[in-house]
Amino acid sequence: MDHKATALFLENAIENQQFDQAxxxxxxxxxxxxxxxxxxxxxxxxxxxxxxxxxxxTVFSYLDPEEQMEMAFLFPRASLAKLVGEMPSDERTDLYxxxxxxxxxxxxxxxxxxxxxxxxxxxxxxxKTAGALMTSDYATLKAQMTVAQALAALRLEAPDAETIYHAxxxxxxxxxxxxxxxxxxxxxxxxxxxxxxxxxxxVASNVHEDQEDVAKTIARYDLIALPIIDNNGALxxxxxxxxxxxxASDEATDDFHKxxxxxxxxxxxxxxxxxxxxxxxxxxxxxLVFGNLISGVGIAHFEDVIAAxxxxxxxxxxxxxxxxNAGSQSATLMVRALATGEVVMRDWFTxxxxxxxxxxxxxxxxxxxxxxxxxxRGDAMVSLVLALSMVSVxxxxxxxGMSLPFILNKFGFDPASASAPLITSVCDASGxxxxxxxxxxxxxx
Amino acid sequence: MDHKATALFLENAIENQQFDQAxxxxxxxxxxxxxxxxxxxxxxxxxxxxxxxxxxxTVFSYLDPEEQMEMAFLFPRASLAKLVGEMPSDERTDLYxxxxxxxxxxxxxxxxxxxxxxxxxxxxxxxKTAGALMTSDYATLKAQMTVAQALAALRLEAPDAETIYHAxxxxxxxxxxxxxxxxxxxxxxxxxxxxxxxxxxxVASNVHEDQEDVAKTIARYDLIALPIIDNNGALxxxxxxxxxxxxASDEATDDFHKxxxxxxxxxxxxxxxxxxxxxxxxxxxxxLVFGNLISGVGIAHFEDVIAAxxxxxxxxxxxxxxxxNAGSQSATLMVRALATGEVVMRDWFTxxxxxxxxxxxxxxxxxxxxxxxxxxRGDAMVSLVLALSMVSVxxxxxxxGMSLPFILNKFGFDPASASAPLITSVCDASGxxxxxxxxxxxxxx
Numbered sequence: 029m030d031h032k033a034t035a036l037f038l039e040n041a042i043e044n045q046q047f048d049q050a051x052x053x054x055x056x057x058x059x060x061x062x063x064x065x066x067x068x069x070x071x072x073x074x075x076x077x078x079x080x081x082x083x084x085x086t087v088f089s090y091l092d093p094e095e096q097m098e099m100a101f102l103f104p105r106a107s108l109a110k111l112v113g114e115m116p117s118d119e120r121t122d123l124y125x126x127x128x129x130x131x132x133x134x135x136x137x138x139x140x141x142x143x144x145x146x147x148x149x150x151x152x153x154x155x156k157t158a159g160a161l162m163t164s165d166y167a168t169l170k171a172q173m174t175v176a177q178a179l180a181a182l183r184l185e186a187p188d189a190e191t192i193y194h195a196x197x198x199x200x201x202x203x204x205x206x207x208x209x210x211x212x213x214x215x216x217x218x219x220x221x222x223x224x225x226x227x228x229x230x231v232a233s234n235v236h237e238d239q240e241d242v243a244k245t246i247a248r249y250d251l252i253a254l255p256i257i258d259n260n261g262a263l264x265x266x267x268x269x270x271x272x273x274x275x276a277s278d279e280a281t282d283d284f285h286k287x288x289x290x291x292x293x294x295x296x297x298x299x300x301x302x303x304x305x306x307x308x309x310x311x312x313x314x315x316l317v318f319g320n321l322i323s324g325v326g327i328a329h330f331e332d333v334i335a336a337x338x339x340x341x342x343x344x345x346x347x348x349x350x351x352x353n354a355g356s357q358s359a360t361l362m363v364r365a366l367a368t369g370e371v372v373m374r375d376w377f378t379x380x381x382x383x384x385x386x387x388x389x390x391x392x393x394x395x396x397x398x399x400x401x402x403x404x405r406g407d408a409m410v411s412l413v414l415a416l417s418m419v420s421v422x423x424x425x426x427x428x429g430m431s432l433p434f435i436l437n438k439f440g441f442d443p444a445s446a447s448a449p450l451i452t453s454v455c456d457a458s459g460x461x462x463x464x465x466x467x468x469x470x471x472x473x
Numbered sequence: 474m475d476h477k478a479t480a481l482f483l484e485n486a487i488e489n490q491q492f493d494q495a496x497x498x499x500x501x502x503x504x505x506x507x508x509x510x511x512x513x514x515x516x517x518x519x520x521x522x523x524x525x526x527x528x529x530x531t532v533f534s535y536l537d538p539e540e541q542m543e544m545a546f547l548f549p550r551a552s553l554a555k556l557v558g559e560m561p562s563d564e565r566t567d568l569y570x571x572x573x574x575x576x577x578x579x580x581x582x583x584x585x586x587x588x589x590x591x592x593x594x595x596x597x598x599x600x601k602t603a604g605a606l607m608t609s610d611y612a613t614l615k616a617q618m619t620v621a622q623a624l625a626a627l628r629l630e631a632p633d634a635e636t637i638y639h640a641x642x643x644x645x646x647x648x649x650x651x652x653x654x655x656x657x658x659x660x661x662x663x664x665x666x667x668x669x670x671x672x673x674x675x676v677a678s679n680v681h682e683d684q685e686d687v688a689k690t691i692a693r694y695d696l697i698a699l700p701i702i703d704n705n706g707a708l709x710x711x712x713x714x715x716x717x718x719x720x721a722s723d724e725a726t727d728d729f730h731k732x733x734x735x736x737x738x739x740x741x742x743x744x745x746x747x748x749x750x751x752x753x754x755x756x757x758x759x760x761l762v763f764g765n766l767i768s769g770v771g772i773a774h775f776e777d778v779i780a781a782x783x784x785x786x787x788x789x790x791x792x793x794x795x796x797x798n799a800g801s802q803s804a805t806l807m808v809r810a811l812a813t814g815e816v817v818m819r820d821w822f823t824x825x826x827x828x829x830x831x832x833x834x835x836x837x838x839x840x841x842x843x844x845x846x847x848x849x850r851g852d853a854m855v856s857l858v859l860a861l862s863m864v865s866v867x868x869x870x871x872x873x874g875m876s877l878p879f880i881l882n883k884f885g886f887d888p889a890s891a892s893a894p895l896i897t898s899v900c901d902a903s904g905x906x907x908x909x910x911x912x913x914x915x916x917x918x
Contacts, residue, residue: 328787
């Protein structure tokens with residue numbers, strides 16, 4: 029059965045009060061698939077069924093934020109509090125942060141004290157930091173435990189911890205002393221001491237670190253989970269590999285959108301409203317309209333040359349676009365290399381030399397193509413003007429395209445803001461000026 | 474000590490034959506960090522040291538392919554064979570695939586039979602499929618085992634398996650029957666039977682599936698590893714979460730480059746030669762030069778209008794760019810949504826309606842901005858021409874931008890090929906035509 033068919037079956041079963049049949053239908057499915065199916069039902073049907081599912085907290089965590097919010101307040105207060113209590117701590121905090129003050133006030137008293145404190149603590153971290161991403165559901169051990177004691181402790185922690193495959197060894201002040209993997213534990217003999225077998229050089233991130241760097245660390249070291257410590261070295265949470273993968277994907281989407289001149293969209297593109305889409309796009313478009321006026325100024329300045337040689341207009345879009353296209357290529361390569369960390373600020377100068385060489389070769393190739401057409405459409409002089417302009421325009425375009433991301437980065441902006449539309453506009457303005465300047469030197473007025 | 478300082482220390486130690494000191498210096502570092510440090514040394518120094526490291530196969534796996542190749546043939550045949558034998562099976566196969574026939578012939582006989590067969594089997598799968606990505610170092614169990622027997626079996630498999638956190642239950646024909654996590658195992662009582670506690674609905678991928686889909690499955694289900702089966706349902710390998718993360722990142726880079734009009738770069742951007750960079754970029758640039766000639770044809774067609782109203786040229790780059798910019802935004806949003814799987818082919822029509830609304834609003838906003846300038850630079854008529862053109866150009870641009878990725882997808886091309894430069898050129902040509910057509914209707918000839 030596909031998801032739609034299952035949803036129909038469930039609707040039918042719920043309407044006939046056959047909840048056992050409904051629950052049975054879902055028992056072999058993964059939580060995320062169950063969540064997808066619940067999304068197809070009405071909210072009140074969904075929660076009736078959800079209440080009866082064994083891993084309802086996990087399923088609930090996989091629902092869209094809007095869906096969660098809608099459903100949350102159909103639950104009686106006590107069941108909601110129970111559900112929220114069972115949720116992974118990072119998901120629970122995300123939900124809490126979306127509630128308004130009244131809803132928070134209604135929910136908090138119904139939660140256990142430990143959960144309330146956990147929510148307060150986790151929700152205090154700034155968005156897009158390790159702290160906002162981490163979960164407090166991790167397993168800890170003490171250095172003086174034996175392996176047998178550690179395994180017993182992990183058995184107790186297993187139902188609540190997001191992972192027990194890595195357990196973190198802490199002292200009385202919760203200072204992170206080491207990490208031990210479950211693999212190591214089951215290979216060790218029961219009487220060995222944790223302090224002797226743990227790894228003491230632990231890869232960890234600070235709680236205030238950017239989530240993108242956290243994801244990079246997890247990717248670099250192929251970790252299942254990364255421990256997060258505060259400024260005193262105390263363990264405050266872990267970030268798991270699946271959350272890191274989501275962050276990496278979201279950040280890639282973000283950069284991708286920026287490269288097309290769209291401000292960050294938060295949430296699903298498919299469900300974004302017209303109003304939000306308009307708002308996310310209008311700034312750059314209007315900004316670039318005014319940017320493009322600079323090209324106009326260039327044209328106005330050389331109006332006489334144009335009037336005397338209208339053939340120049342024929343090649344105008346082509347020439348200025350070529351600079352923009354070459355520049356977009358350079359910017360794209362650079363923005364992604366900066367984002368993946370493959371290239372850093374100090375590489376700029378070295379890369380500039382290579383870029384100039386590549387640009388020269390590209391410019392010459394394109395000049396060869398265009399000068400032939402220029403010769404037939406105009407004359408030898410026009411052909412020369414076009415060839416010279418093309419090489420210059422492409423070289424300038426590439427230098428702008430590869431340098432702008434660095435410059436933006438230098439001044440604390442996201443290098444991904446060096447979008448194709450921005451580069452195109454900047455290259456257009458310089459392209460117009462170069463082209464018409466060269467033309468004014470070689471052609472009759 | 475940072476990596477450079479460590480490398481200097483090592484150089485010194487190796488020159489003085491103090492290998493113990495050198496090895497000791499590296500003992501607390503992660504394999505990938507050791508690999509980074511070895512890269513800073515000469516190849517022959519590197520391998521002298523590498524030979525003496527306890528987890529040399531892992532460190533070697535983290536080296537760049539070129540570095541691996543260079544170093545591989547400094548090793549005496551027997552040590553190389555030993556090292557290759559110790560490598561994870563997926564990395565080993567990647568190395569093997571890079572060797573030429575002579576090198577393969579030299580290496581194969583020195584390997585154990587099982588390793589030879591493993592290499593032959595894995596290297597037969599097409600690039601960018603699950604088969605090319607997977608490793609054969611996984612842990613298997615039998616359904617009739619008890620938990621105690623299973624744990625004993627996993628202890629034996631642990632040194633070779635990439636993960637023992639998920640163990641795969643197979644029958645005599647290696648058909649995948651279920652999966653059991655180490656978490657489940659240590660929570661179960663020793664006498665329980667694996668067949669009773671395993672999960673039977675296993676998320677698995679076919680060995681010929683695209684690696685991008687494999688990565689998406691791992692991300693969707695938050696898996697540590699995904700079992701890979703052949704057409705008969707027999708288990709042939711696993712793909713681990715860290716490899717999935719690398720694939721997702723590489724595919725994002727690829728799409729990002731395509732969006733900027735750069736063909737896929739394989740390997741490191743920083744180390745790419747001028748020749749390769751030129752080759753990856755020249756096709757689109759030259760192709761677009763000819764594409765842009767269409768704009769020129771539009772201009773030639775309306776030469777009289779332009780000659781009579783030179784002010785039109787002033788606004789030409791601005792208008793045509795605006796269409797291209799809006800179109801690039803649309804294409805970017807659509808390409809990424811198709812890549813993440815958020816949007817599928819059948820959504821096109823629904824999204825088109827929303828896009829048209831957004832485009833209309835954007836067009837009106839931009840028309841308002843430009844018509845004011847048009848009035849001061851020209852007259853009321855010019856202002857009207859500009860406003861009408863802007864709305865049309867932006868709407869056409871958006872429709873092209875959002876439809877082109879779908880059309881490319883439909884015809885089997887990568888939707889990411891709807892790059893900003895391509896969209897810009899297509900929108901330019903239509904923009905020029907629309908602008909000058911409208912102008913020819915309203916302005917004097």
